[in-house]
Amino acid sequence: MPPRVVLVTGVSRYLGSRLAAVLQADPSIERVIGVDTVAPKLDVQKVLGRTEFVRADIRNPLIAKVIAQAEVDTVVHLNVIATPLGAGGRTAMKEINGIGTMQLLAACQKAPSMQKLVVKSTTAIYGSSPRDPALFTEDVEPRSLPKSGYAKDAVEVEGFVRGFGRRRPDVTLTLLRFTNFTGPTIDSALARYFSLPVVPTVLGFDPRIQLCHEDDGIEVLRRSTVEDHPGIYNVGGAGVLLLSQAIRRIGRPSFPIPSPAVSLVAQAFRRAGLVDFSPEQMRYLQHGRVADVSRLARRFGWSPRPTLEAFDDFARDRIGLLSPSMIAVAEERVLEGMARRRTTSGAVGA
Amino acid sequence: MPEPVPSDNVIPLRAARPEPAPEPDVAPAGDWERKVAGGLAFLRRRLTGDYEVDDFGFDPDLTDHVLLPPLRPLYEKWFRVETRGLENVPDEGGALIVANHSGTVPVDALMTSLALLDHHPANRHLRLLGADLVFSLPVVAPLARKSGNTLACNADAERLLSSDELVGVFPEGFKGIGKPFSERYKLQRFGRGGFVSAALRTGKPIIPCSIIGAEEIYPMIGNAKTLARLAGVPYLPITPFFPLLGALGAIPLPSKWIIEFGEPIETAELGGAAAAEDPMLVFNLTDQVRETIQSTLYTLLMQRRSVFF
Numbered sequence: 168m169p170p171r172v173v174l175v176t177g178v179s180r181y182l183g184s185r186l187a188a189v190l191q192a193d194p195s196i197e198r199v200i201g202v203d204t205v206a207p208k209l210d211v212q213k214v215l216g217r218t219e220f221v222r223a224d225i226r227n228p229l230i231a232k233v234i235a236q237a238e239v240d241t242v243v244h245l246n247v248i249a250t251p252l253g254a255g256g257r258t259a260m261k262e263i264n265g266i267g268t269m270q271l272l273a274a275c276q277k278a279p280s281m282q283k284l285v286v287k288s289t290t291a292i293y294g295s296s297p298r299d300p301a302l303f304t305e306d307v308e309p310r311s312l313p314k315s316g317y318a319k320d321a322v323e324v325e326g327f328v329r330g331f332g333r334r335r336p337d338v339t340l341t342l343l344r345f346t347n348f349t350g351p352t353i354d355s356a357l358a359r360y361f362s363l364p365v366v367p368t369v370l371g372f373d374p375r376i377q378l379c380h381e382d383d384g385i386e387v388l389r390r391s392t393v394e395d396h397p398g399i400y401n402v403g404g405a406g407v408l409l410l411s412q413a414i415r416r417i418g419r420p421s422f423p424i425p426s427p428a429v430s431l432v433a434q435a436f437r438r439a440g441l442v443d444f445s446p447e448q449m450r451y452l453q454h455g456r457v458a459d460v461s462r463l464a465r466r467f468g469w470s471p472r473p474t475l476e477a478f479d480d481f482a483r484d485r486i487g488l489l490s491p492s493m494i495a496v497a498e499e500r501v502l503e504g505m506a507r508r509r510t511t512s513g514a515v516g517a
Numbered sequence: 518m519p520e521p522v523p524s525d526n527v528i529p530l531r532a533a534r535p536e537p538a539p540e541p542d543v544a545p546a547g548d549w550e551r552k553v554a555g556g557l558a559f560l561r562r563r564l565t566g567d568y569e570v571d572d573f574g575f576d577p578d579l580t581d582h583v584l585l586p587p588l589r590p591l592y593e594k595w596f597r598v599e600t601r602g603l604e605n606v607p608d609e610g611g612a613l614i615v616a617n618h619s620g621t622v623p624v625d626a627l628m629t630s631l632a633l634l635d636h637h638p639a640n641r642h643l644r645l646l647g648a649d650l651v652f653s654l655p656v657v658a659p660l661a662r663k664s665g666n667t668l669a670c671n672a673d674a675e676r677l678l679s680s681d682e683l684v685g686v687f688p689e690g691f692k693g694i695g696k697p698f699s700e701r702y703k704l705q706r707f708g709r710g711g712f713v714s715a716a717l718r719t720g721k722p723i724i725p726c727s728i729i730g731a732e733e734i735y736p737m738i739g740n741a742k743t744l745a746r747l748a749g750v751p752y753l754p755i756t757p758f759f760p761l762l763g764a765l766g767a768i769p770l771p772s773k774w775i776i777e778f779g780e781p782i783e784t785a786e787l788g789g790a791a792a793a794e795d796p797m798l799v800f801n802l803t804d805q806v807r808e809t810i811q812s813t814l815y816t817l818l819m820q821r822r823s824v825f826f
Contacts, residue, residue: 297658300670411566414566415564
């Protein structure tokens with residue numbers, strides 16, 4: 168059943184604002200309510216159209232009032248923050264993710280109008296280790312649960328969502344585990360990482376990475392909101408890229424760092440505010456992580472674009488010093504030179 | 518012509534050997550130029566990341582052009598590997614090759630891969646299942662993935678088998694490869710039969726594979742257990758030449774190898790996933806595979822004239 172009143176949390180942030188913009192353009196949806204602690208920026212406000220913005224903190228019980236008064240039937244919970252740089256530190260991030268989700272779900276549970284809940288999670292909950300299968304399916308038991316950072320928050324959030332599902336079995340529950348986002352406009356830890364002039368890697372490791380294009384992320388959220396797809400889904404492009412391959416495709420030199428020094432370097436980058444890499448992400452740079460996305464394709468009847476395409480769309484405007492086209496030109500030059508030599512020596516021979 | 522004429526007993530090993538000298542006034546592109554162009558194209562593909570890897574990280578471009586070629590002399594000249602029963606390995610479709618493991622260093626895995634790639638009519642890539650230690654070591658881990666190997670677990674084995682890959686497994690694991698020289702050619706315990714249930718679930722045939730010669734490359738006469746524990750590895754070999762002769766001791770002895778692929782054991786008719794849940798059936802099948810390999814090993818040893826010829 169299509170939703171009547173949709174509430175989107177984290178509407179001032181990238182995914183939230185883009186999703187709200189898409190939903191408000193859908194005439195079958197009566198109201199779109201966006202919630203966030205800070206008002207959206209001016210350029211974002213323009214795309215939000217008829218979205219009603221409510222300045223509220225999901226950590227505060229007031230959110231229940233918003234849901235009850237507007238008779239919200241669909242909640243899209245996107246206010247799960249991936250990096251502390253944008254949230255004002257790790258403590259605030261942890262609170263928004265953990266306490267925020269608890270309060271929001273408590274409010275949802277009390278609301279008789281609730282019909283659907285869509286929650287954004289991450290494949291980071293599978294962790295990264297050398298002892299895991301090559302592809303994670305949605306029901307795999309990871310060998311090691313993440314112990315810190317966003318991934319740990321996401322494990323907690325999923326726990327709350329499962330609890331909610333038990334208490335409100337009548338609500339359609341969609342849990343989307345996204346792989347790393349990429350694309351021309353999104354700002355993510357991985358995007359910042361690939362934008363460094365020289366990309367640091369872990370010496371002796373070359374992980375497989377999997378990416379989800381930002382537009383596909385929005386599309387999957389939109390489909391989950393307007394269609395009914397109960398269940399847990401890995402969301403990401405099919406196929407993988409090796410980290411070294413990705414760095415080459417974006418035309419940047421890489422700088423391998425021996426693993427004992429890695430945490431020091433990561434700390435330095437964090438202090439400098441360049442890229443925030445948690446210990447989880449450092450492990451990701453060693454062992455990588457790939458999720459099986461076949462369930463999404465099967466049940467949604469649609470799939471995000473492959474990892475390679477998603478990455479190339481991101482890399483197009485960010486090609487570094489060692490641009491692939493330059494290398495292709497160099498190759499042509501050598502071949503031309505050889506052809507010239509052949510004609511001259513051929514002439515001499517004849 | 519200054520070019521030395523090859524004597525009669527030199528048989529070209531691979532058809533694609535570079536021709537020795539370019540003829541000066543040969544038409545458009547000479548052979549060596551094509552080689553150079555091919556090399557340049559390869560270099561460009563590598564430098565620009567213009568190649569594809571599968572979900573497991575297998576990079577056929579790198580494997581075929583960089584990782585495997587240096588092993589060919591070892592295969593052809595050093596160990597003079599002889600393959601038998603290649604017709605038992607299907608040209609297409611999934612199959613599980615189960616082999617004995619030995620030799621201190623998993624050279625037998627590499628040689629079996631090369632045997633199937635170079636000498637099987639369908640030039641098949643063997644996807645090996647490795648221990649988790651392999652995937653936690655720097656340098657080794659990415660190389661293992663790029664050459665098509667993955668972690669020995671049922672999820673990966675079944676995924677590979679059902680996507681019609683040729684999967685190789687050494688159920689003895691470290692117990693087989695790190696056993697003392699005195700126990701050579703005595704098969705160790707075959708794990709918990711995980712490989713059998715993977716084959717049952719996917720209905721793919723099991724092909725027993727017996728390898729002789731690998732046991733003698735590094736005769737392990739001792740095991741530095743304390744050091745091994747400190748280094749976090751399952752064993753640390755002492756051979757008559759290693760560590761005594763240092764790096765020289767790391768040269769494998771040139772034993773004569775035979776790799777025999779046995780008759781496939783079909784599993785399609787055995788009942789699929791339900792059969793995989795029947796421990797008795799799994800144990801029996803595991804034993805059957807183990808017995809087949811063991812008896813083939815004894816037969817091959819009888820036929821071998823000496824360790825080195």
